[in-house]
Amino acid sequence: GGSRSESVLHVRFVTHFAIAFDIDGVLLRGGTPIPGAPAALRLLYDDPTLPAQLRIPYIFLTNGGGTTEAARALELSKQLHVPVLPDQVILGHTPFRKLADLFRNQRVLAVGKGEPDAVLRSYGFDHVVHMDSFVKEFENIDGLGRFKPWNQPLKEDDATPAADHLSKLAGVFVVSDPVDWSRDLQVICDVLRSDGKPGTEAVPGRPQPPIFFAADDYDYQSTFPVPRLGMGAFRIALESIYNRLPSAPLQYVSYGKPQLTVYKHAEHVLHDLSTQIISGALVGAPKTREPMHPPFESIYMIGDNPSTDILGARIAGPPWFPILTRTGCYRGQSISRLYEAGKVVEDVEEAVDFIIRREG
Ligand code: G3P
Ligand code: MG
Structure with missing residues (x-):
């Protein structure tokens, strides 16, 4: 029974x-x-x-x-x-849950495949913007955007920037493997080298906005016969590029x-x-x-x-x-x-x- x-x-x-x-x-x-x-x-x-x-x-x-x-x-x-x-x-990204309180009332960027924004919201982050939405707030931020056939032409309300007090980012969360590396490397560099707002100058002496990675796997086994590049490979690419900028070397935290x-x-x-x-x-x-x-x-x-x-x-x-x-x-x-x-x-x-x- x-x-x-x-x-x-x-x-x-x-x-x-x-x-x-x-x-x-x-x-x-x-x-x-x-x-x-x-x-x-x-x-x-x-x-x-x-x-x-x-x-x-x-x-x-x-x-x-x-x-x-x-x-x-x-x-x-x-x-x-x-x-x-x-x-x-x-x-x-399960440990990100513990960081939600630190970012109370602050806007954070969610990067990666799947639903990285929904993940952060489920952990209690209250101002989350998905990379796909964030890039729409900045015209021409992706220099290669128009060569990407999967990009939809911008609709009028897409270009409406979010309220100004929210547009500055307090942190970047790489939740899952980034999909569009060229765009994401560019935009993350823009965010970190500014004071959290692409296109603006960093405030001298102020530390780089924090960036968190859910894992640091160089590669992982998927459907292809040999392993595919993972989040750790993306981190290496970002770090190598960012460290050529005149700013201080990349500071980051990886979990996993x-x-x-x-x-x-x-x-x-x-x-x-x-x-x-x-x-x-x-x-x-x-x-x-x-x-x-x-x-x-x-x-x-x-x-x-x-x-x-x-x-x-x-x-x-x-x-x-x-x-x-x-x-x-x-x-x-x-x-x-x-x-x-x-x-x-x-x-x-x-x-x-x-x-x-x-x-x-
Ligand atoms: O993207 C997944 C990969 O980084 C690792 O997955 O299950 O082998 O820890 P797993
Ligand atoms: Mg494995």
Whole structure:
């Protein structure tokens, strides 16, 4: 039977381990599941048709983004055929949420594929402008704009500038991979070399407006046979260009793996999830922090990128245990000691199989 009271009585047990899955190059290539990925995730549920029947606490820990955690959870459920909760999704830009208060009543620029503006608004930023809208406030800001066949001719109300007190930017957020690099490199340089308003002079002695990147991946595995340039490559391009300007060198902050804070946040999320599993909250009991879940003995990071996924788990140290797959950025046989993985496997299915056998 499936009644709520019966579900609450379902016996939950404590697992001493948890799993963090990288997405691109481990579970998906582009939007397509890597063979074995749905099967591997199904093993983590008692009944994979019910979100409540999660048996082993796991999260998605990706440097990608461009949509809200809730939207990404829905998308992942469809792509991987398991019920994914928004709390199980940590994106590159998830830490931006903590910055919203710093930018209260200040206008910020949202850059990148997908819906970077909707992402920042969902975190509580109250004055967000998408790069696509921002460029319309400045005639001819993109010197190559008229050679881009996808650009729509400007409509009359497009050119109406926003209220003056809002037009100065207090910060730039690269939320996801930029789409139009030539435009975005130009406009971000304009913003940072001015006092937050393209075409104006910087105030001497005033620091550059802050710029935040959701991740710093040089490349990542998508649908093409070899990895594609990522946000880290864009950052290098911006930095190289910006540092040729007479202003001081680029100051920036990057989030994402391999940063230690990402792994610490992931630990908290996994503990909360585990507490919900054993207290029955996932099967309908009221949400509670009791009984607390004891610390994990192992948290497995399954990734394809030695310099983000594996290095980060090594920096975090125990209980983190890095497992490297050969389905993404890494295809070799041996691996440099700097990034040493606890285990190298063919694919995610072999990784989960290894974990379940190791945990007995
Ligand atoms: O754009 C996505 C890429 O930067 C990394 O994604 O899931 O491999 O961390 P992932
Ligand atoms: Mg990856």
